[in-house]
Amino acid sequence: MTQNDTYDAIIVGAGHNGLTTGCYLAKAGLRTLIVEKNDWIGGAAVSRSLHDGWTYSNCSYVCSLLRREIVRDLDLPRFGLQVIPYEGGATFTGDGDYFAYMSDHDALRREIARHSPRDVDAYDRFAQTVMRQCRFIRPFLLRNAPDPTSLHPRDLGELAFLVKQAHGLGARELGETIRFWTMSIGDFLDEHFESDLIKAHLAGSGIIGTGLGVYSPGTAYVLLHHYMGDVDGSIGAWGFARGGMGAISNALGQAFAEAGGEIRTGAGIDRFRVRDGKIVGIALENGDTYDAPIVASNMDVKRTFLRHVDRACIPDDFHKAVTRFKIRGSSAKINIALDRMPAFPAAPPNAPFLRGDLHCSTSLAELERGYDDWKDGRWSAEPYFDMLIPSQIDPTMAPAGQHMMTVFVQYAPYDLEVDGVRSGANWTDGARDALADCVYEKMQQAIPDIRDRIVHSEVRTPLDIEREVGLTEGNIFQGELTFDQLLFNRPVPGYADYSTPIDGLYMVGSSSHPGGGVMAAPGANAAREILRRAGRGRKMPRLAS
Amino acid sequence: MNTHTVPIGLVPGPVHDRLEALSRAKSWMGWAGYISPAVLETAEFEYFAIRNQTTLFDISPMHKYRITGPGAEAMLNRMVIRDVTRIAPGRVGYVMWCDQDGMVIDDGTLFRLGDADFRLCCQELMYSWLLDAGWGFDVQIIDESHRVAGLSLQGPTSWSLLKEAGLDLGDMKPFDCRQVEPGLMISRTGFTGDLGYELWTGWDGAGALWDRLWAAGRNWGLRAIGYVALNIARIEAGFIAAGMEFQPVHAARRLHRGRTPIELGFGRMVHWDKGHFNGRRALLGQLGKGSRYSLVKVDIAGFKPAHGALIYHRKRREVGYVTSGVWSPTTKRNIALAELKAPYGTTRTDDLWVELYVNEEGRWDRRMLPLTIQDKPFFINPRARATPPGPF
Numbered sequence: 001m002t003q004n005d006t007y008d009a010i011i012v013g014a015g016h017n018g019l020t021t022g023c024y025l026a027k028a029g030l031r032t033l034i035v036e037k038n039d040w041i042g043g044a045a046v047s048r049s050l051h052d053g054w055t056y057s058n059c060s061y062v063c064s065l066l067r068r069e070i071v072r073d074l075d076l077p078r079f080g081l082q083v084i085p086y087e088g089g090a091t092f093t094g095d096g097d098y099f100a101y102m103s104d105h106d107a108l109r110r111e112i113a114r115h116s117p118r119d120v121d122a123y124d125r126f127a128q129t130v131m132r133q134c135r136f137i138r139p140f141l142l143r144n145a146p147d148p149t150s151l152h153p154r155d156l157g158e159l160a161f162l163v164k165q166a167h168g169l170g171a172r173e174l175g176e177t178i179r180f181w182t183m184s185i186g187d188f189l190d191e192h193f194e195s196d197l198i199k200a201h202l203a204g205s206g207i208i209g210t211g212l213g214v215y216s217p218g219t220a221y222v223l224l225h226h227y228m229g230d231v232d233g234s235i236g237a238w239g240f241a242r243g244g245m246g247a248i249s250n251a252l253g254q255a256f257a258e259a260g261g262e263i264r265t266g267a268g269i270d271r272f273r274v275r276d277g278k279i280v281g282i283a284l285e286n287g288d289t290y291d292a293p294i295v296a297s298n299m300d301v302k303r304t305f306l307r308h309v310d311r312a313c314i315p316d317d318f319h320k321a322v323t324r325f326k327i328r329g330s331s332a333k334i335n336i337a338l339d340r341m342p343a344f345p346a347a348p349p350n351a352p353f354l355r356g357d358l359h360c361s362t363s364l365a366e367l368e369r370g371y372d373d374w375k376d377g378r379w380s381a382e383p384y385f386d387m388l389i390p391s392q393i394d395p396t397m398a399p400a401g402q403h404m405m406t407v408f409v410q411y412a413p414y415d416l417e418v419d420g421v422r423s424g425a426n427w428t429d430g431a432r433d434a435l436a437d438c439v440y441e442k443m444q445q446a447i448p449d450i451r452d453r454i455v456h457s458e459v460r461t462p463l464d465i466e467r468e469v470g471l472t473e474g475n476i477f478q479g480e481l482t483f484d485q486l487l488f489n490r491p492v493p494g495y496a497d498y499s500t501p502i503d504g505l506y507m508v509g510s511s512s513h514p515g516g517g518v519m520a521a522p523g524a525n526a527a528r529e530i531l532r533r534a535g536r537g538r539k540m541p542r543l544a545s
Numbered sequence: 546m547n548t549h550t551v552p553i554g555l556v557p558g559p560v561h562d563r564l565e566a567l568s569r570a571k572s573w574m575g576w577a578g579y580i581s582p583a584v585l586e587t588a589e590f591e592y593f594a595i596r597n598q599t600t601l602f603d604i605s606p607m608h609k610y611r612i613t614g615p616g617a618e619a620m621l622n623r624m625v626i627r628d629v630t631r632i633a634p635g636r637v638g639y640v641m642w643c644d645q646d647g648m649v650i651d652d653g654t655l656f657r658l659g660d661a662d663f664r665l666c667c668q669e670l671m672y673s674w675l676l677d678a679g680w681g682f683d684v685q686i687i688d689e690s691h692r693v694a695g696l697s698l699q700g701p702t703s704w705s706l707l708k709e710a711g712l713d714l715g716d717m718k719p720f721d722c723r724q725v726e727p728g729l730m731i732s733r734t735g736f737t738g739d740l741g742y743e744l745w746t747g748w749d750g751a752g753a754l755w756d757r758l759w760a761a762g763r764n765w766g767l768r769a770i771g772y773v774a775l776n777i778a779r780i781e782a783g784f785i786a787a788g789m790e791f792q793p794v795h796a797a798r799r800l801h802r803g804r805t806p807i808e809l810g811f812g813r814m815v816h817w818d819k820g821h822f823n824g825r826r827a828l829l830g831q832l833g834k835g836s837r838y839s840l841v842k843v844d845i846a847g848f849k850p851a852h853g854a855l856i857y858h859r860k861r862r863e864v865g866y867v868t869s870g871v872w873s874p875t876t877k878r879n880i881a882l883a884e885l886k887a888p889y890g891t892t893r894t895d896d897l898w899v900e901l902y903v904n905e906e907g908r909w910d911r912r913m914l915p916l917t918i919q920d921k922p923f924f925i926n927p928r929a930r931a932t933p934p935g936p937f
Contacts, residue, residue: 068848068877071877072877072878076877077875077876077877078876082596082597082875083877084593084596084597085589085590085593087587087590103587104569104587231874232589232872232874232877233848233872234589242597352586392766393593393597393598393766394597395597395598395701395702395705395765395766395936395937396937400705400709400764400765400936401763401764
């Protein structure tokens with residue numbers, strides 16, 4: 001028998017943004033339902049146990065961007081969320097050396113000097129530039145994007161805020177800012193450093209999750225996106241959520257439940273129900289229907305409008321804009337259970353930097369070649385990866401003495417090319433194994449005995465991520481973070497304020513400003529907008545800043 | 546040769562060689578004359594080990610006094626505000642003791658090792674006061690400060706670590722203490738509000754005990770820590786510290802610096818029904834007249850720690866100050882303990898502001914930030930009290 005019921009608001013998708021919106025709406029007194037297609041909540045912020053004794057953060061794997069104002073507003077630590085920072089990182093070379101990034105500034109200087117004396121103070125200037133850009137952008141994260149095309153007083157207010165902030169930079173810094181937002185990470189690093197190894201170590205943040213190469217314009221901003229978070233006010237620092245990234249979603253889920261919200265899992269949406277240009281509710285795949293005057297989609301903009309909204313309900317221009325929105329899958333993920341801590345022969349014993357993010361790509365040219373492979377529909381012959389062993393810090397992730405490793409792999413295409421044909425169907429088990437094998441081959445640069453350490457592994461291609469999480473093409477940001485689809489152009493020009501052409505339907509996921517990462521800012525901003533339009537704006541807490 | 550010289554400056558404690566080898570920050574401080582680590586590597590990561598793995602901290606500089614004899618219970622019961630007869634052998638009690646005006650001399654932990662055998666651990670020198678308090682009782686009082694060493698093992702994996710070290714204490718409840726091996730006593734106590742134990746042994750055995758824990762700690766993320774990290778955890782737990790939240794009245798040179806247990810928020814710990822004890826009459830008087838001050842837990846807006854900041858009512862009238870303030874990395878709040886002049890903090894709790902001065906790269910900024918009073922400790926986690934404890 002099918003069910004139906006009426007709510008004040010319905011959110012489709014229990015990712016971290018959907019849950020965040022849900023928390024704010026429920027706390028404001030709206031009777032709120034969240035429906036989720038999977039049997040668990042969290043979207044791409046999940047902890048799953050796929051091998052006895054081990055927990056994988058099997059999609060997103062580190063935490064920094066999650067806005068502290070939201071954590072405080074929603075009191076997430078009370079629901080078990082504990083974020084633990086990690087220190088440093090390293091890139092291992094093929095000849096038994098490494099470059100280590102250390103949180104101790106003096107040690108870092110010595111380490112840079114070991115590779116290139118000239119790069120020591122160059123690093124300080126690089127860090128200064130990045131930090132100034134972070135300071136510039138951070139105030140925009142929890143505000144609506146300013147829209148220069150609108151004359152509405154509120155948009156003008158946001159625009160005035162932007163102008164004021166930009167004016168404060170001064171002419172030269174403003175010029176640098178615009179360069180920074182549009183240039184490639186490769187060019188930016190070439191301007192600062194001479195060591196290929198140091199450049200390669202720093203370049204990773206500019207391409208992670210992005211279908212662009214290190215010399216593609218716009219990648220410098222992607223680096224900024226990875227630096228603008230913080231752990232306890234330490235800007236640029238990253239950490240683990242104790243118990244895996246699912247701890248964030250579970251804390252949000254509990255906060256939502258405490259505020260009176262309802263979650264239905266195993267409840268995939270069939271379509272958004274629209275009447276006379278207004279949203280009236282949703283219909284689930286199982287035939288259940290729910291009514292609500294407010295419906296929010298946590299799915300990406302393509303999945304929302306190209307799969308679950310009747311084409312006749314949206315203007316052609318909007319449809320076209322959604323179609324052209326870039327949301328390309330470029331990364332894979334391997335989660336590994338290790339029988340013990342693997343040996344890193346190049347590193348000193350118990351080196352603290354082994355607790356951070358580890359890599360094996362040693363030059364920008366190598367990274368660019370990896371991108372070339374992806375353009376042709378293949379995974380990179382020499383892939384870039386961002387690997388961490390969180391169980392060194394978080395005792396809950398693996399049995400004592402054994403370890404869990406998370407490996408983010410770039411580049412891997414969504415539609416794999418085989419014999420001249422590009423198709424997701426080419427991701428066979430054999431292809432998956434071959435990808436993993438290629439990663440292990442490269443990984444031996446750092447960990448020669450990696451293959452002997454593996455007890456269990458999970459290989460996730462862009463296609464797998466799309467199928468399980470629902471992210472179109474497995475793009476981790478719900479749409480690439482390039483200047484043409486940021487700020488007032490995200491996701492679609494004219495709709496940066498979380499609204500859509502359908503009255504009462506909102507976008508609350510990372511497709512919206514300020515974009516991807518486990519940040520919860522789109523969810524919170526959207527909640528503010530929804531409550532304001534529902535005449536309940538005063539129910540939105542002032543941010544605890 | 547003059548044999549009457551005493552060491553000048555700080556002297557090494559019982560595990561100093563271990564600490565010296567681990568110290569990267571070279572950041573030391575004095576604690577009761579001993580070299581004690583402020584930070585060994587970084588305060589931040591040491592702090593997170595307290596809340597996520599396990600930490601080791603040398604508490605040997607604490608003053609320790611042994612009180613034994615048929616009159617021990619009666620003597621201590623007359624000295625401290627709690628009813629000592631309700632602390633059974635094998636249990637530990639948190640105690641405070643006052644002068645005749647009801648002002649707190651010091652606080653500490655009282656270990657009841659047997660019917661007529663107690664150990665008192667505290668921050669302040671207390672030997673002569675104990676001798677005075679023992680006058681007329683059939684007790685023997687020994688200063689064990691330099692004979693007994695203590696290591697504090699705190700953190701969610703501490704129980705697992707002890708098990709790996711061959712010490713299964715699954716049945717031990719919070720505030721239990723027990724002799725587990727000859728020459729080794731363990732109590733489920735600590736200064737962090739988290740799962741944790743304190744291990745007590747002879748001064749000369751501390752090094753071996755350290756090594757034993759260190760060897761077992763490999764799989765449990767054991768990290769040695771300094772005072773800075775510990776201080777964050779103790780504020781999160783809402784614990785008071787001598788010299789910070791109160792001035793031990795025997796050491797304060799200025800008048801009117803003393804505070805009563807009631808003013809410090811421990812009114813419920815005063816056991817009025819047990820008969821006479823030091824300060825009882827004065828404290829009873831305060832019950833009638835009301836407190837002069839109240840120590841409160843506060844949550845302050847913003848992210849800058851407010852240590853030492855003044856507190857205002859309606860941004861104008863000065864009504865108190867922050868005694869300990871810190872950003873809490875686990876609860877993600879800007880927390881503090883603060884002393885407010887009555888009636889603020891008791892009957893008037895709204896419109897309170899912290900005045901903060903912040904230096905941001907050479908520019909001073911004055912900020913008035915709203916504060917709200919909390920009644921519960923900032924950090925509460927069921928793992929701290931679970932018996933048997935969880936593996937992590």
